[in-house]
Amino acid sequence: MTRLNYSARKINGIKAGQVLARDLKKRSATGSAPKATVRDPCLEIDISRKQLTDQGFAQFADELIHALEHEDESSGARLRLQELHLAGNELSVESLEKLARVVALGCRDLRELDLSANCIQVVTSREKELWESFLHAFDGCFVLKKLDLSGNPIGAAGLEAFVRVYVRSELDFVVDDEGGRAEPDEELQQQRLDVDKENVRQNGGSPAQTPRRAHKGCSPTAPENSLKRYACTRGLRSVPFIILSNISMTDASAVLLAAVLNMHSAPDRLMEFLPPGKSITVPKSADCAGGIVWLPNGRLSSPACDLLRTAEKLAQPTVDDGDDSDLHESLNGLSIREHREMTQKLDTMHARLLKRVRLEALATEGVHSVQLWSIALKMIVVSRALLLDDKTRLNLSQAASNGSARTSQPTGARLTCGPFHPDMDADTFDAMFPALGAVASSSGTAKRGALTQKATKAVPEHRAMVTFRFGLPLKLWRRIIAEAVGAEGILSRAQQDRVLEYVTNWGSLEQEMSVSGAAEHQQIWKMLESVGCFEYEG
Known part of the structure; x- marks a missing residue:
């Protein structure tokens, strides 16, 4: 293992970047010392708090990319970047373009990336594009244990992009031949035991005295035959520890992050699918139950903090989630x-806090504070303006009669969606939120370990084939409207279908008219809740 550590050297700024570039050139497979790369290809770089700025980072970024791309002609060896520490270097989002390339090239080897205490802020369209491209670079990473983004003014837009990429990243646990979930093999367990003993010797204590939040991870080199197992979990969802403290998070951000906390797997579980190695620690001040550290964040209100805490607790395994061997541990006495x-x-x-924080976020920050909410509302408005008219009402009534006959339902039964189903008890919604009138709530409770989603169905076939304006079916209108309002990549296909089902339903319009006297943010809350567009879906 080669460690390039510049923390003790009295160099800063562009000069520090130039020195690192020179050292990388020597270490690369095409450099002056290729035998060193063949002998020990693993590399750790620590150039934290050197005031690099974007210009200093650019001095060595290209050389690092070159070193990771090229192999030694005779042996096939190349540099394998395992750790990169860039904390406190005044880096902006402009540096993320090349850093994304570094992450993508190191997807099989990168264990830890520290970008804390920089100047990464996401506001403009270009910044959003660079930030999201950087997040997608982690899609192929499968041995990453820790990603530290704390201390950056990322903001609400940046956190929303993070949630969107996280929710849609892959996470597939390996299964054995019988179809059950595999457990770590004996060789891997022995490797972890050896690493534990080594860490204890270094710490001068017993296993019980090792740091509580220190977890074991990757060895310097993972056996090639083990890579298939490790690669079964990849992307941001496979990272045991993600540090998001002090990133200018708002209450609207907390609504989105709650779903992520609810679906993030326990760090110990994710560690089972990582090769052993040295200890990983998270900030000691973090008072978070899961692997995503979001405290402190000074802009969060007290209800928002309570919401995130309950989301973490709900993500923990329950009695029904584990087997008998895990029963006593999960019950905690x-x-x-x-x-x-x-x-x-x-x-x-959790249900009460979620409703409260959503309403307060809409009232104080507005529906346009979150791109998901804004586009969902825009799609509702545009779709209703284009698709809802008296002629359509007649066609839908005929289609409903035909469809109900095929499904053995009473002829003439009204087709409805979401919370406006006539068979639902209106008292449910009245008890939860009396200001909005008699509309049944469909929020439900959060499922632990998974994204909170509404139980919804696609647009029924007999409705999807009904022709609307210009003789176009609902399926084609969905594609047209989604393209027009920019819903592709933001709203899932299921969410788009729910929007069209909602806006082409005359019953939903009647219910909206009955509560038109409520505050604007309350009416918007009701519509977004009806179509299930408060949270991102995979």
Whole structure:
């Protein structure tokens, strides 16, 4: 393992970048010392707090990319970047273009990336594009243990892009021949035991005295036959620890992040699919239950913090999630009945906090503070203006009669969607939110370990084939409207279908008219809740 550590050297700025570029050139497979690369290809770089700025980073970025791309002609060896520490260097989003290339080239080897305490801010369209491209560079990473983005003024737009990429990243646990979930093999368990003993010797203590939040990860080189197992978990969802403290998060951001906390797997579980290695620690001040560290964030209100805490607790395994061997550990000394009662209380608390924070975010920050909400509302408005008219109402009534006959439903039954189903008890919604009138709520409780989603269906076939304006079917109108309002890549296909099902339903319009006296943000909340567009879907 070669460590290029410049923390003790009295060089800063562009000069520090030039020195690192020179050292990388020597270490590359095409440099003056290719035998060193063949003998020990693993590399760690620590150039933290050297005031590099974007100009200093550019001095060595190209040389690093070149070193990762090229192999030694005789041996096939190349540099394998395992750690990159760039904290406190005044880097902006402009440096992320080349850094994304570095991450993509190191997808099989990169264990830790530290970008904390920089100047990464996401506001303009270009900044959003560079930031999202950088996040997508992690799609191929499968041995990354820690990503530190703390101390950057990323802002609400940057956090939203992070949530969007995270939710849609892959996470597939390996399965054995019988179709069950595989467990770490004996060789891997022995490697972890050896690493634990080595860490204990270095710390001068017993296993019980090792740091509580220190976790074991990757060895300097992972066996090639183990890469298939490790590659089963990849992308941002496979990273055990992601540090998001002090990133200028808002309450609207908290609504989006709650779904991520709810679906993030336990770090110990993710570590089972990583090769062993040295300890990884997270900030000691972090008071977070899961692997995503979001505290502190000074702009978050107290209800938003409570929402994120309950989302973390709901993500923890429950009695029904584990087998008998895990039962006593998961209960923490509680009986099964007490544990289930506690879980039900958490579900109720989470639902109330989620509704409250959503309403407050819409009232204080506005619907346009989140791109997902803004585009969903825009699609609702445009779709209703184009598709809802008296002629369509007649066609839908005929289609409903034909469709209900095929499904053994009473002839003439009204087709509805979401919370406006006539068979639902209106008292449910009244009890939760009386200001909006009699509309049944469909928010439900969050499913632990998975993204909170509404149980919805695609547009029924007999409705999808009904012709609307210009003789076009609903399926084609969905594509046209989604392209026009920019919904592609933001709203999932299921969300787009729910919007069209909602706006072509005369019953939903009647319900909206009945509560037209409510505040604007309350009416918007009702519409977004009806179509399930408060959170990103995969």
